[in-house]
Amino acid sequence: MNAMAGTKEKQYVPLLQPIFSVEEQSVIGYESLGRVRDEKGSLVVVPEFMDPHVTPLRMTMIDRKLLGLSLDKIKDSNDQLFVNMSPDQVILEYEESKGNSLPIAEIVKESGIPLNRIVVEITEKSGSFGTDVLAAGVELLREQGFGIALDDVGSESSNLERLGAIKPDIIKIDLNLLKKSIEQREYQSILEYLKQISLSIGSQLLFEGIESEKELYQAVSSGATFLQGYFLGKPLEYKEDKQTIKDVVVPQLHLYHESKRIEVAKEIEFEKQIKSKLMSLPLKTITLGNRVIIDPQSFFKLDPMIQRVYVTDWQGTQVSPYYERTNDSGFIENMVFLQKNWSYMPFFYKHVKQVFRDNGNWQVSDPYWDKTLKKKVIVFSHVNEMGYSFFVDLVLEDGK
Template sequence: MNLPRFFPDPATVMPHFQPILSMDTQTIYAYEVLGRYSGPHGVRSLGPFFHDPSVSMDEHIFIDRIIRQKAIASLVNAPENTRLFLNLKPNWIYNYRARPDQLPTLRFLREHNVDPSRITVEITEDAFLDDIEELARVTRTYREAGCQIAIDDVGSGFVNFDRIAYIKPNILKLDLELVKKCGRESFFREILFSFAVMAEKIGAFLLFEGIETKEEVQIALSLGARYLQGYFFSPPQATMQNPNAFRSGLNHEIQQFVDHALWQQHADQRDAEEMRDNLLACLPRLGEGERITLDACDVLIDPFLKQLPRTVIRVFLCDERGYQWSSNFTRQNGQWEKNGSFIGRNWAWRPYFLNNIVKATYQEAGKLSAVYTDAHTGEKMRTYIYPIPENLFLCLDLTIES
C-alpha cells in the first residue's frame, strides 16, 4: 500500500536558523536557513519533504521560496551585520539561465530592501547533468549583485571539481560525514586536508558543518576551518541568537588547538635538532680539497647506517635538483639492504622536497618534512633532509611511531 504523499500546509512553513561561527571573531558570522513546519506533533523538519523524489521540483521550489522570503524578511529587524546562508539546488538556479535578472532571491532582497552582501547562496552538491558553464553564468548574477557563493557538501560522493572551478565559490562547506570519519580513520583526515589546500589556493574559506563533538572541533581547526557549524554549538532555532553566545566556549577550543599545535612545533624542532646531532656525530669528515663523487656516495653512507635511530628506514643522497646520487639503503627486518637501481631517479616532484631543500640550504640545518603517507607501503612517514658539501643532501625517511 502506498503511503499518502506529504505536502506541508504553506501557512505552517517557517525558517529556522542554525548559527555559523567565525574563528577570527569567535562570534556568530551567519545563520543557515533550514525549513520547518508546524504540525499536530509540534515543529518538524522539512528535510524529508525536500528529499522525497515523488514531490516535483516545482512543488519543492514553491515551499522553499516561502521559507526564503520569510527568512529574508527577518533580516529587516535584525542587526545590520546579520547574514544568512540560503540553500539552492543547481537545477533550480539553472532554470533561470535565460532570465537571470528575475532570480526570486534577488527579487525578495529588493522587495525587503536588504543588502545582498548579507546573503550567501549555498549551492548543494546534487547531481547536475546540464551545462555547467550556464549554471556558472547564472550564479555569477548573484555574485555581481553582491551575494557570496558557497558550495555545500563538498566531499560527498564524487567531488565535482569542475563545478568548483566554474563557480569560483567564496566558501567550501565540508561534508559532515567526512568530518566524523576523521575521528576513526586517518585517511579521511588526509582527504580533508587536500580540500584545505585547494581552498587556500583558490581564495576560498572552509566551513565545517555537522560538528557534534570537541574532537571534531579540533579536527576542523587543524584543517584550517574559518567557520564552524553544528549541534555541538546549537541546533537550528526559531529565532536568531546573541552574536557572542558561544565566544567563551569557542575561545577555550581555540586555545586548546593552539597549545597542541605549538607543542607539536616544538617537538618537531627538537626531533630535527636531535637528528642533526646524531648525523654530525657519525658522518665522516671530508679532508681539505676532498670532493664527493658519484662513486663515493654509497661509501659515504654505509659506515653510519648502524648508528641511526630505528625509526629511520631509508637513506639516500640527492643533489639540489632532486636527482638521486646514491643507492637506496633500506632497513629490512633489522638489516640494511642496498638497491642501486634508484641512482639517477628524480624526487623534485615530491611536494615537500624543493621547499625543504631551499630551507636546509639557507639555514644550513636539517629540515623535517610534514607527515605524509608513503604511496608504496601505506605507512605514515616524514623525510629529514640535511645539507652536506658539494650541494648534496642526505635524505632520511622516518616512520611515525604510533
C-alpha cells in the first residue's frame, strides 16, 4: 500500500511508440514507455527505471500505474499494447496472484480490453531466480492470454538459454546489433543465426531502434515481421495517425522488394552462366589407391572466380587433393585435407539432397563467409558417373 502511495506523488505519463507490421503493412500496436513530469512540466525517464537498486515491488507498482494509463489510450481501438516486465516482476506477479488470476490480468480486465491484445516484454535484466522458474512464471502469463516478447536479444547481457526456455512469440532484436550489422559482416551472421532460431521455435522478429532507410532495409532483409524506431514514429503522449506512418514506410518496403527482385534475378543469371560453363567439362576421375586424380586446370581455365576444386566420396570423405588457385592460370595441390570427412558440414547433406532431387545438373549452395580467403564464397557441386562428388568454390565479387 505504501508503495502504491509513492506512485501518486508524481505525475506518470506513458508515451506510445508505434509498432509496424510488415505483413499487414500497418501499425498494429504501441510500446508503452514510462515517463514522469518534472517540476518544469517536462517529461523525463522515471528515475526508478534507471536505478539498479529499486525493488521489484516498487517497480511493479509504477508499472501498474502506467499500465492503467496506457490502457485508457488504446481502449477505443484494436491496437496491441507492449509493456515491459523484468524477470523478478514476472515472479512477483505469480506470488501476488489470487486463484488463477494474475494482478496484471485483473488490471487489463477492468479496462475491458482482451488480454490477448497485451504483449508482455521480458526485459534483459538478470533475475533473482533461475531460468526454469522464470519460464514457469512466463507460462502463467501465456496461459492468461498475454503475448510474450523477449526484449533486447543480441545485447551483451542476453541469454540464449532464456530464449530457448521461454520460447517467446516475439523476439526483439537489440538496436545496437542492428546498427553494427550494417557495417560489420560478423554481426550480419548473428542476425542470420537469430533469424534461424526464430523460425525453429516459431517466433517472430521485431527490430527496434530503426532510424534510417538503410536500417529498415537491413531489418526486413534479416526477417523482420515488426518494425519500431524513430524512422516510423517517436514515443508520444498521443497515438500518431497510422496513415501518416504507413505513407512513410510502405513506399520504402516497395523499394526494398524491387531491389531484392533485381538482386535475385542477377543471382539466377550468374548461376546459370557458371552452370553452363561447368556442364562443358567432362568430370573424369582416375583412382590411385585411396586417392582420386582429376584435371584441375580445366576448372581454373573456365572462370577466374573459381578458387578451389576438390572431390569427396559418397560418405563425404575428401579423396582428392585440395586444388587452390595461385594466379590466372596456376594452382597448387594441398594434401592437408586429404581423407578429411566433410559430412558434418551443413552444405554436404544439402548437396546430397539436391543430387537426389536432380542428379543431372550442377547444384549451388547459399553464399558463406570463408575465413581463410576472407571473401564470400559460393559452392557448386555435382556427382559424376562413378559416384564422386565434385565441389567447386567460387569467390564472389563485391555486390554479388
